Amino acid sequence: MGSAALSEAAKSIRDWSITEGRAAQVPSKSVEAYASLVFNDKVQQERLPKPVYRALRGTITRGETLDIATADAVATALKEWACEHGATHYTHWFQPMTGITAEKHDSFLSPTSDGSAITEFRGKELIKGEPDASSFPSGGMRSTFEARGYTAWDPTSPPWLHVTTNSATLVIPTAFVSWTGEALDKKTPLLRSMEAVSKQAVRVLKLFGSTTERVFATCGPEQEYFLIDRNFYFARPDLINAGRTLFGAKPPKGQELEDQYFGTIPQRVLACMADVEFELFKVGVPVKTRHNEVAPSQYEIAPVFEQANVAVDHQMMTMEKLKAIAPKYGLECLLHEKPFAGVNGSGKHNNWSLSDEFGNNLLGPGDTPHENMQFLVFCAAVIRAVDRWQGILRASIASAGNDHRLGANEAPPAILSIFLGDQLTDIFEQLEKGSAKSTKQGGTLDPGVSVLPKLPRDAGDRNRTSPFAFTGNKFEFRAVSSGQNISFPNTALNAAMAESLDYIATELEGTTAKGEELNKAVGKLLTKIIREHKRIIFNGNGYSAEWEKEANKRKLLNLKNTVDALPQLVTKESLQLFDKYKILNERELHARYEIFLENYNKTVNVEGNLMVLMANRYILPSAFEYQKQIGQSVAAVRAGGASSVQGKKLLVLYTKLVDKFKAQTDVLEGILAHAGGSSEKHAKYMRDKVVPAMSKLRELGDRIEELTPHEIWPLPTYREMLFVK
Numbered sequence: 001m002g003s004a005a006l007s008e009a010a011k012s013i014r015d016w017s018i019t020e021g022r023a024a025q026v027p028s029k030s031v032e033a034y035a036s037l038v039f040n041d042k043v044q045q046e047r048l049p050k051p052v053y054r055a056l057r058g059t060i061t062r063g064e065t066l067d068i069a070t071a072d073a074v075a076t077a078l079k080e081w082a083c084e085h086g087a088t089h090y091t092h093w094f095q096p097m098t099g100i101t102a103e104k105h106d107s108f109l110s111p112t113s114d115g116s117a118i119t120e121f122r123g124k125e126l127i128k129g130e131p132d133a134s135s136f137p138s139g140g141m142r143s144t145f146e147a148r149g150y151t152a153w154d155p156t157s158p159p160w161l162h163v164t165t166n167s168a169t170l171v172i173p174t175a176f177v178s179w180t181g182e183a184l185d186k187k188t189p190l191l192r193s194m195e196a197v198s199k200q201a202v203r204v205l206k207l208f209g210s211t212t213e214r215v216f217a218t219c220g221p222e223q224e225y226f227l228i229d230r231n232f233y234f235a236r237p238d239l240i241n242a243g244r245t246l247f248g249a250k251p252p253k254g255q256e257l258e259d260q261y262f263g264t265i266p267q268r269v270l271a272c273m274a275d276v277e278f279e280l281f282k283v284g285v286p287v288k289t290r291h292n293e294v295a296p297s298q299y300e301i302a303p304v305f306e307q308a309n310v311a312v313d314h315q316m317m318t319m320e321k322l323k324a325i326a327p328k329y330g331l332e333c334l335l336h337e338k339p340f341a342g343v344n345g346s347g348k349h350n351n352w353s354l355s356d357e358f359g360n361n362l363l364g365p366g367d368t369p370h371e372n373m374q375f376l377v378f379c380a381a382v383i384r385a386v387d388r389w390q391g392i393l394r395a396s397i398a399s400a401g402n403d404h405r406l407g408a409n410e411a412p413p414a415i416l417s418i419f420l421g422d423q424l425t426d427i428f429e430q431l432e433k434g435s436a437k438s439t440k441q442g443g444t445l446d447p448g449v450s451v452l453p454k455l456p457r458d459a460g461d462r463n464r465t466s467p468f469a470f471t472g473n474k475f476e477f478r479a480v481s482s483g484q485n486i487s488f489p490n491t492a493l494n495a496a497m498a499e500s501l502d503y504i505a506t507e508l509e510g511t512t513a514k515g516e517e518l519n520k521a522v523g524k525l526l527t528k529i530i531r532e533h534k535r536i537i538f539n540g541n542g543y544s545a546e547w548e549k550e551a552n553k554r555k556l557l558n559l560k561n562t563v564d565a566l567p568q569l570v571t572k573e574s575l576q577l578f579d580k581y582k583i584l585n586e587r588e589l590h591a592r593y594e595i596f597l598e599n600y601n602k603t604v605n606v607e608g609n610l611m612v613l614m615a616n617r618y619i620l621p622s623a624f625e626y627q628k629q630i631g632q633s634v635a636a637v638r639a640g641g642a643s644s645v646q647g648k649k650l651l652v653l654y655t656k657l658v659d660k661f662k663a664q665t666d667v668l669e670g671i672l673a674h675a676g677g678s679s680e681k682h683a684k685y686m687r688d689k690v691v692p693a694m695s696k697l698r699e700l701g702d703r704i705e706e707l708t709p710h711e712i713w714p715l716p717t718y719r720e721m722l723f724v725k
Contacts, residue, residue, distance in 0.1 A: 038160045052073040055067070056074055063214075071123030071127050079119060082170040083119055091106070091170070092104065092153075094185055095487065098137060100316075104131045106125075108120060131176075136149075137599075138591060141588070149179065150177055150179070156307065158310075175188040182588050186485050187312065189588070190309055190490055192583045194308060196494065201356075207509070215354055215355065219351065219486070219490060224349075224482050225299055226339050227333055228331065230327060238607075241606065243335070244336045254342060260295065261292060265292055269329075272329040289302040298346065335483040337399070337402045337405040345482075347405070349476050361473050363375065363379065363470075365424070376522075378501075380526050382418070383428075384503070384504075386536055387533040387535065394414065394559050396492035396493075397477075399562055413467060413548075416556065417467065418536050419538065425537065432530045465541055466538070477493065495578055499581070511525075570589060570590055570593045597682075598679055609672060615662075615701065619661070653707075657707070664693070672690060
């Protein structure tokens, strides 16, 4: 089977190379194509009556209520635009608690009494949809018989067209709530959190004389992913059903030579990337960067910053396009956090900042950040937020998949800390002592070659081991995992920041109301914040054992797995935080806790059962075949009058190994028969019993792979999957 998959992979590469000119449609007019399938501001200006356009912009930029007459006018223009592009259907596109997107398509066509048909689309259909809510995860908020759910149009995220070879569908981004008004999705809490952080940020900005009325959380998520030949994918039941390899021996060559990172992109992969980017350009996703990542066959795509909810929509579209387009090139896109053991896993570095309605980045330090009091206040708010709410931030990125990634092979550790860099660390150290009087400058870097230019040097280096790093004008939440919807990590971050900014605004409003000069009040508050929360700042090696010991001394949380992390969501303090800022009420937050636990339990259960299946149906038959061949060889030598000493040793070694493997398979199967109990108890059982049993079985299986001839081994190996491109 392994050899057959390798042969098919080689054939697919050859066939692709022959037809490369036809397969790789290199986009020559990306500028003209960009957002050509989006009902964006430009199209809205062209197609909407001016009063309607102004009303819609008021809703988008200031949150003003949209009346039904305006909605009707927008719906008519939207329908006409979509139909001109060949659309026959529309869908309310939403993000339920499954972690992926959902859609139900309805036709624009309405039959008439004379037997013909017309196209119709009204404001009420634009604003509200009604998909069945009973079969989506609800964490106990909805019973099976309570089916009603509503999708609500999110006007801040522009509609676009999903075009295939024989259809075009108008896609309308929406939120998803129950009949009781509770959030059943990932977008609604995100939008609520954006409102909360905006309200508190505006309070702070007004103290500095700003006239802004809204502040936007912004986001630019980098996406890491693997591409492997589809023939290998279809020959691996674990990749098909679990998204990661449950067995797989370490190859002779992995990433140790560091020759993959930023290397030349393989032609077939580059053609796939170009196609993905062109399709994303057409639907307005501002992808900017592509490159080889650290592990073999690992890559990255990254966009520029956008408003957070739009960035989330675009990020989900990016994942969907990667999965949909890769097969055109004989490839499969793997978005799991750790599809291959022993090499770099995949993350989704969540670059986050705040921007006012005039486009000013509130985390931009300027040339002399020690004098930029407004920046220092917002930066201090982040430090306080991450320290005070490290538990919910850690829980927001917890999953069975991310448990395999965090703390290994260049992924950030599970301990939350902030990297500020030399420049900002120096400024905050000055503030801790009373006031900041200087800013470290990086100067210039001379490469030492006369023809090369002298380069401006940043004031500090970067830190790839930090889970939460300042990178010049934003913070990068690097612990977010590759396959997850980034809504909840951003919701948690916005909630933490809303509370921190609320605290700062209240303190400054109180002291200035008593007559204290603003800069003096700010200075005192910054000193207080840094003294109380400096423990979260760490610029060193997050992978080191010394850091874990140091973090323990600092009393930072070290939540090493999902089961340890998730209870942080339902502490008394967390419940109060989300409820106070009207992001999630107690029932909604408990529901998410239950859903996350259930997802963990189901994921581990699927993987465990899949390991048992692969052991019995794939690995053991091939192992018994090789065992038989060894025995026949030893017997043949003995029949010839000689003795095969090494053959006997191999037979004994291999037989013992196979017996242990079969015994451990039976152990895992028995452990998986556990009845369960409460979600919490079952999750602990899965973590403490099932996961270790799976690890033992994998260790034995991988050893068998190392000893079994290639032509007998039934599965594509790491050396094939990672290096055949």
